[in-house]
Amino acid sequence: TLPNRAPQAAQSEDPLLALVNDAEQQRLNAANSIKNTLAQLEADETANKARVDRIVVSRAKQQQRTEARLARANAAAQQANNTHRVETGDTLFNISQRYNLSVADLITVNNIKGNSIRKGQVLKVTAAATQRNAVRNVSYTVRKGDTLNTIASRFNVDVNDIRRWNRNTRTVTPGQRLKLMGS
Template identity: 30%
Template sequence: MLRIILVLVLLIQSSDAFLVTQNNFQEQVKVLKSFDIDSTFLKDKTFISMKDKMNRYRTKHFLKVLEEGNRFVPYLRKLINDSGIPKAFLYLAMAESNFAPNAYSKAKAVGLWQFMPATAKHFGLKINTYVDERKDPIKSTKAAIKYLKYLHNIFGKWYLAAIAYNCGEGTLLKAIKRAKSDNLNVLLNDRKRYLPRESRLYIRKIVMMESLANSADFIIENNSDYLLNGGSAETFAKVEVKQGTSLGAVAASIGLSLKEIRSYNPQLRYDFVPPAKGKYTIYLPYNKQADFKQNYNPKKSNNRFFVYRVKKGDSLHKIARRYGINYHIIKDYNHLKSKWLRIKQALIIPIVKPSMISYTIRKGDTLGKVSHKFNVAINTLIQANNKRNSIIRVGEKLVIPQMQ
């Protein structure tokens, strides 16, 4: 969490003047009120001392974080504004992760909002073989809003919800019990240390970040005028694709690199969407939405993918026959140097959309022989012909899937 603490006060030498201007004073009072905090908090000694520490932090870093966050921040801001929670909670995400969807902590917290696995799942985020929705900027923000509302229902004040988000419900409840008060000034007492140091700085950090990020004076004085309008336009679009779709195929259709489209979809663990039934929503640059509608043809995208976990007794040959493909395809897709496999090893299995031919059963044929003849798995033949078992009759016509 050291990196997060270092972003704490991130601001400029000229901010002394910024903090005392009437407009900024009123802005800070407004933010404090939204958190259920009295305006006298502006006299908090630690908050004031932050001004003296400004020269230890890089303004350029703060502004860079704002700039890099502009890919998703406009949409996140709208979600938060529409939710009824304090607008300044947007900067809780900045404090937690620097607006980085792939942020990861030693405590196994992940994403923009630094969700732990259990909390993420409790608030509806999926974490499985194919996705980690803690990294999904939109879904994780919706989950964070639910979580903050839940904490507000427990503690009754937004500043307590923010502190609980940082240190946990149990830690805050113990702190309130020890302090015999939920008053912010009491809980933030640096001498009594009712709360961990990071939690004592948390509200101060959010208020400071929100005030500076929304200060035209601050932005202009640091030659970053372009940030003033950076969040006003839509920056990404949501489109639906079929199960198992390759991100590479989508990227090629809109003239992007695979790396770029992956950066818009950090929730995906692999270069394809989950193979679950139905459609899956992915994110694209907003200016590529028209290209997608015009150029992407799902019928031309024959490949679909899923992940197979190696079991005892498996081999590349057995797995390949099971799915009716050559074992070299599996080996190549997974960049395997040999045919040796490990139990529970994850293998990407590319399934190619088949075309069909017809075969009439002859005397002496068995389903096994037909399977070998056309290099198609027996189970695939059974499924393609809606058969209940492997029994066949002379003269019977079988549909044979042919991999293209």
């Protein structure tokens, strides 16, 4: 064991070897410092991405809230005017549901022939509610595909009432005129 110690002692006392060891230690320290810096940069980048994602989601929600507020304001303005301007996709049924009216009320108050409405048409919507309790006679022309049940559903009346108002009609044919009362 003595011969091995002598060269180690000689190596540790060798100034050139000490310089090499110091340089190697400095290189290792620099590499570790670079690794730590890269790890910190990656963590910062991940945190920034998460922050950006939160901001994007927040702005999208804010946009949705703004659009909902505008829609409510437009609906309130239209209700205040007692009118509804027909938009693409509107039907008598969905307009009646929006303003809590029957389709028959909309047809009667707006003097609509058949069931057709067009984009841009302005319909009275609240005047119908005041006339709701009055009994009215409405005439409906049966179209292809109509049944007593679909007509009753469309006008918010009972099928048996339609039969009673129309001489106990059991079937309908296109072109046939039906009386609808108090709907």
